[in-house]
Amino acid sequence: MKSPAPTTNRRNGSFGHRSTPEHLGYSPTSGHNSSKVSRRNPMAATVMSVIGIFTACFTPPDTNNSKSFVDSEEFKSSSVASEASRSGSHKARGSSRGVSITLHNSIQGEPAIVKFTMEEIFQVTRNFSPSFKIGQGGFGAVYKAKLLNGTVVAVKRAKKSVNEKHLGVEFQSEVQTLSRVEHLNLVKFYGYLEQEDERIIVVEYVPNGTLREHLDCNHGSILDLASRLDIAIDVAHAITYLHMYIDRPLIHRDIKSSNILITEKLRAKVTDFGFSRQAPDIDSGMTHVSTQVKGTAGYLDPEYLRTYQLTEKSDVYSFGVLLVELVTGRRPIEPKFELKERITAKWAMQRFIEGEAISVLDPKLDQTAANSLALEKILELALQCLAPQRQNRPNMKRCAEILWTIRKHYRELSASEFRSFSTSSQRSASTKE
Structure with a gap:
């Protein structure tokens, strides 16, 4: 595996909410009450600009220019939280698996990467038994x-394809990324195998499906707004960590609901x-990385x-698209809806600027005061994220601060509503007595 050239870490500091916010050239959300007037004036132009460029997001680049538009399918089963630091010894990491493993030697300062053998993979999957298969992407x-020590894992086996170069690049990218990162909200990496035409990645298994499945109520319960x-x-x-708090910051390029795994406690893990x-090195004067377009229709930056x-x-x-998806429950593109509602973010932003944000709330959610307030504020943040020019979008750290x-405020208002409801119920019961 070829190691990328090391770069200077220009984003020092540890991730935490006590950090000083980065000030942007426009005002983020502030306070509870956003009047229709305040949305119609400074935000109207932005909204209309956002709406005007949405169509371009769903048109693939010209294939004559050898650019590719790739829709990565969901990886339906992977990780649980990882709270340990990767600074622990590689010996400890290996021994915890309960299977015999070998370690790939460090290259140019890279951390050692756990390599499984084909015999070990055959053993734990029972020669890739169909009864063990849980998904196809x-x-x-x-x-x-299940490893010998009882740890349940997801074994991701690359399909055999004539386009070996394409799959090989994606495989190498995923292995290199997973081996470098360790965060509570990222998929936990166990190891990999690359042998002849076999490419396998092993991650920790979580049984509660993807965010998209939960928004579709495939697991039998409605995901309330607090959980969303x-x-x-x-x-x-997770994205802030990738962008700011590793030595060579990364751009994920495929943030979407089917790449977000949900734990049994309804918390999120970003995968795939x-x-x-690798992000541009701003210390070297780079402002962007020139690369072919990859991602998923409906989520792509225009x-x-x-x-x-x-x-x-x-x-x-x-x-930003994901935020709209969370509050509406709709997919980014809904072909069965009437034309003006097919592109969910365009439709939601239009309703928001018209002062009718409540009309886009997922019908499975109650129209309470707390839900209505949170909806308005989340759509306001989504509008900033969906700005046509990148310089007008907040960074992910700022997004996290606004969401906090x-x-x-949502919790405070929900608690107030609950107390009011309890008091009303008690009075009603006293009156009947």
């Missing part, structure tokens, strides 16, 4: 397996790093799509 099949806010904050933390790219210039703000745009404030 664009990368390949996913199997649920928690998930949005988890994802914001096959499209990730500026990246038009110019092939990738920055961290492309992830911010995708996150929204959640704080």
Whole structure:
């Protein structure tokens, strides 16, 4: 595996909410009450500009220019939280698996990467038994397996393809990324195997599906707005970590609801790093990375799509689409809806600027005062993330800070509503007596 050239870490500091916010050239959300007038004036032009460029987001680049538009399928089963630091010894990491493993030697200062053998993979998957298969994505099949020490894992096996170079690049990207990162809200990496035409990635298994499945109620329960806010904050933390708090910051390039895994406690883990790219080195004067377009229709940054210039703000745009998806429950593109509602973010932003934000709230959610307030504030943040020009979008750290404030106010208002309801119920019961 070829190691990328090391770069200077220009984003020092540890991730935390006590950090000083980065001031932007426009005002983020402030206070509880956003009047229709305040939205119609300074925000109207931005909204209309956002709406005007949405169509370009869903048109693939010209294939004559050898640019590719790739829709990565969901990886339906992976990680749980990882709270340990990767500074622990590699010996400890290996021994915890309960299977015999070998370690790939460090290259140019890279951390050692755990390599499984084909015999070990065959053993834990029972020769890739169909009964162990739990999913199929664009990368390949996913199997649920148990290591000898009882740890349940997801084994992701790349499909055999004539386009070996394409799959090989994605595989190398995912392995390199997963081996470098360790965060509570990122998929936990166990190891990999690359042998002849076999490419396998092993991550920790979580049984509670993807965010998209929960928004579709495939797991039998409705995801309430409090949980959706928690998930949005988890994802914001994960992307902030990738953008700012590792030695060579990364751009994910495929933030979407089917790449967000949900734990049994309804918290989020970001997965699928096959499209990730190293961020531009701002210390060297770089403002962007010139690269072919990859991502998923409905989430793609229109500026990246038009110019092939990738920055961290492309992830911010995708996150804005995700915020709209969270509060509406709709997919980014809804072909069965009437024309004006087919592109969910365009429709939601239009309703927001018209002062009818409540009309886009997921009908599965109650129209309470707390839900209405949170909806307005989340859509306001989404509008900033969806700005046509990247310089007008907040960074992910700022998104996380704004979401923390929204959640704080949401909880306070929800508690107030609950107390009012309890008092009313007690009075009603006393009257009947």
